[in-house]
Amino acid sequence: MKALRRSFLVFLVLVGGLPPVSGWTQVDITVTRTVIQRIPVAVVGLAPFHLESGGADLAAQASSILMDDLEFSMIFEVLPPSFLPFEAREVQLGTEEEVLPPLNKLKVQAMVAAELTMRGNDLILEGRVYNVARGTFLGGKRYFGDVKALRTMVHRLADEVVLRLTGERGIAATRIAYASKTKRATELYLMDYDGRNSVLVTGNRSINLSPRFSPDGRLLAYTSYRDGNPDLYLLNLETGRRDKVSALPGLNISPAWSPDGRWLALSLSKDGGTNLYLMRRMGKGLRRLTNGIGISVSASFSANGRQIAFTSDRGGSPQIYVIDIEGTNLHRLSFKGGYNASPKWSPRGDKIAFISDRGGGGFQIYLMSPDGSGVQQMTTLGSNEDPAWSPDGRHLVFMSTRGGKKDIYLMHADGSGQRRLTRNGFINFAPDWSP
Amino acid sequence: MVREARELHRKGVIASMVSWRGPLLGLVLLLPVALLLSGCPKKPEVQTAAPAAVAPEPAEEVVVVVEEEVVIETEEGPVTIQDVFFDYDKSVIRPDAREALDEDLRVLNENSGLRVVIEGHCDERGTNEYNLALGERRAKAVRTYLMAGGVDSDRISTISYGEERPFCLGHGETAWQCNRRGHFVVVE
Numbered sequence: 174m175k176a177l178r179r180s181f182l183v184f185l186v187l188v189g190g191l192p193p194v195s196g197w198t199q200v201d202i203t204v205t206r207t208v209i210q211r212i213p214v215a216v217v218g219l220a221p222f223h224l225e226s227g228g229a230d231l232a233a234q235a236s237s238i239l240m241d242d243l244e245f246s247m248i249f250e251v252l253p254p255s256f257l258p259f260e261a262r263e264v265q266l267g268t269e270e271e272v273l274p275p276l277n278k279l280k281v282q283a284m285v286a287a288e289l290t291m292r293g294n295d296l297i298l299e300g301r302v303y304n305v306a307r308g309t310f311l312g313g314k315r316y317f318g319d320v321k322a323l324r325t326m327v328h329r330l331a332d333e334v335v336l337r338l339t340g341e342r343g344i345a346a347t348r349i350a351y352a353s354k355t356k357r358a359t360e361l362y363l364m365d366y367d368g369r370n371s372v373l374v375t376g377n378r379s380i381n382l383s384p385r386f387s388p389d390g391r392l393l394a395y396t397s398y399r400d401g402n403p404d405l406y407l408l409n410l411e412t413g414r415r416d417k418v419s420a421l422p423g424l425n426i427s428p429a430w431s432p433d434g435r436w437l438a439l440s441l442s443k444d445g446g447t448n449l450y451l452m453r454r455m456g457k458g459l460r461r462l463t464n465g466i467g468i469s470v471s472a473s474f475s476a477n478g479r480q481i482a483f484t485s486d487r488g489g490s491p492q493i494y495v496i497d498i499e500g501t502n503l504h505r506l507s508f509k510g511g512y513n514a515s516p517k518w519s520p521r522g523d524k525i526a527f528i529s530d531r532g533g534g535g536f537q538i539y540l541m542s543p544d545g546s547g548v549q550q551m552t553t554l555g556s557n558e559d560p561a562w563s564p565d566g567r568h569l570v571f572m573s574t575r576g577g578k579k580d581i582y583l584m585h586a587d588g589s590g591q592r593r594l595t596r597n598g599f600i601n602f603a604p605d606w607s608p
Numbered sequence: 609m610v611r612e613a614r615e616l617h618r619k620g621v622i623a624s625m626v627s628w629r630g631p632l633l634g635l636v637l638l639l640p641v642a643l644l645l646s647g648c649p650k651k652p653e654v655q656t657a658a659p660a661a662v663a664p665e666p667a668e669e670v671v672v673v674v675e676e677e678v679v680i681e682t683e684e685g686p687v688t689i690q691d692v693f694f695d696y697d698k699s700v701i702r703p704d705a706r707e708a709l710d711e712d713l714r715v716l717n718e719n720s721g722l723r724v725v726i727e728g729h730c731d732e733r734g735t736n737e738y739n740l741a742l743g744e745r746r747a748k749a750v751r752t753y754l755m756a757g758g759v760d761s762d763r764i765s766t767i768s769y770g771e772e773r774p775f776c777l778g779h780g781e782t783a784w785q786c787n788r789r790g791h792f793v794v795v796e
Contacts, residue, residue: 423744423768424744426737468742470737470741471738484735
């Protein structure tokens with residue numbers, strides 16, 4: 174009876190009473206999340222750790238980042254440390270198995286024990302993952318890095334926890350590319366998926382748009398007015414090398430990668446109208462997919478690479494269409510509303526995210542099945558555009574005006590957990606999520 | 609007839625609107641463009657992580673216009689080439705645009721050495737990528753009109769800026785109309 178009451182209490186705490194997590198601002202929760210599907214996990218260890226020079230408690234920061242990552246994953250429900258029957262941060266590596274039985278009593282299914290130490294100039298973060306019910310050690314990792322790399326080390330550990338417990342790749346170490354507009358230019362930036370560590374990747378003081386990560390994450394395709402015309406570039410994120418891969422007269426815009434990374438779909442206006450083309454990734458072997466004087470832009474490949482969804486005004490207003498990569502079987506997917514655009518096929522292939530004005534007063538983000546049925550509205554506040562999927566298909570990044578100007582936001586793929594990522598005072602839009 | 613444009617030569621215009629329903633020219637202040645373009649300290653292109661306060665929704669729309677008329681010195685004095693304006697999601701040349709373009713045609717035909725770039729622009733509504741294509745179509749529509757009026761195709765080039773370089777900063781029909789345009793830049 175006591176155990177039952179206690180697990181009921183766990184349920185209450187998990188549903189209603191999670192404390193606000195530092196570093197995040199919960200902006201809007203449109204759908205109550207279902208606790209049942211999540212794995213209850215406890216984070217223990219990470220005793221206070223300060224540099225010799227003083228400063229903040231880095232282990233507390235690590236703990237907070239780790240819990241944010243695990244909570245955001247949609248896979249775990251992190252137990253608030255205050256609810257544990259022992260002092261979580263006093264658990265030392267080597268003795269962590271002692272707390273498995275009390276965690277098991279609380280129906281916690283997984284445990285992460287971690288520790289932050291220092292060797293020379295390197296921080297060392299060690300993490301160990303346990304299946305609580307079976308009392309088994311599933312594996313662990315040690316990360317070495319500069320103090321500045323603490324966040325990255327913790328994100329990597331969070332992904333390790335996801336991998337050990339689910340076999341899936343986590344998204345805590347992923348990044349988001351986006352465009353940021355100042356008075357003088359529109360430049361592209363990369364930031365961690367939690368909005369931290371923004372770095373400039375263009376810096377040519379012209380207009381840079383539509384960043385798109387290649388499926389292996391090494392290349393970033395984008396359009397730039399660097400040389401006066403909107404041309405298409407590939408930036409190698411490892412070497413910094415930039416190649417101009419399409420510079421035909423007129424537009425060279427809205428790139429999309431095929432899932433195997435061998436092809437780029439793009440829109441060109443060289444033949445009158447703005448049509449969809451396929452080219453090999455280094456700019457060779459151009460093949461035209463659509464015809465006519467209309468507009469065809471914003472291509473997105475299906476998960477199996479056989480089809481492309483895109484925006485076209487061939488029917489009189491911007492609507493979403495799908496075409497086979499052979500250029501056959503063109504058909505319209507959206508019929509409601511005067512402006513439907515920016516289709517993005519989910520990584521699992523089961524949904525297409527898009528924007529629509531069907532509700533009136535700006536744009537909202539919706540999901541639909543690839544046959545156009547089962548439309549669900551995901552946003553309600555402000556005007557929302559530019560949806561892009563996380564590589565695991567559990568989240569979406571998008572642009573919203575709800576905070577007064579255009580900024581980048583995240584949400585879970587059920588519409589819950591909407592939160593703002595950019596706070597730099599500029600106009601931020603066109604996000605893309607790295608693999 | 610050549611349009612007098614000395615007054616408009618290199619002028620910055622700030623239109624401060626009490627309400628977006630009000631007339632555009634109701635409260636126009638004229639300032640030297642230098643005042644607007646100079647005095648901006650060079651900012652490093654690095655983003656700060658510091659959180660910025662969210663600007664409250666303005667109670668009234670403020671439309672800021674930084675505009676420079678194209679003035680061409682000819683033997684008969686300076687002349688201008690007028691911009692043309694479009695309807696939402698349209699690239700059809702409207703009657704008022706036709707009037708402006710007919711005057712532009714006269715200027716171009718009387719000054720055969722002039723070469724122009726037509727920039728296609730859009731308002732902020734709709735997606736950035738779609739608007740690039742829409743701006744392209746607007747610029748090409750203007751080019752086609754001028755070519756039909758006898759201007760050599762090699763004197764007119766086009767480029768689209770979509771919604772990326774607005775002329776009017778604001779979020780209402782006044783600013784939107786101001787930004788849906790074909791803008792002329794004289795290259796020689």
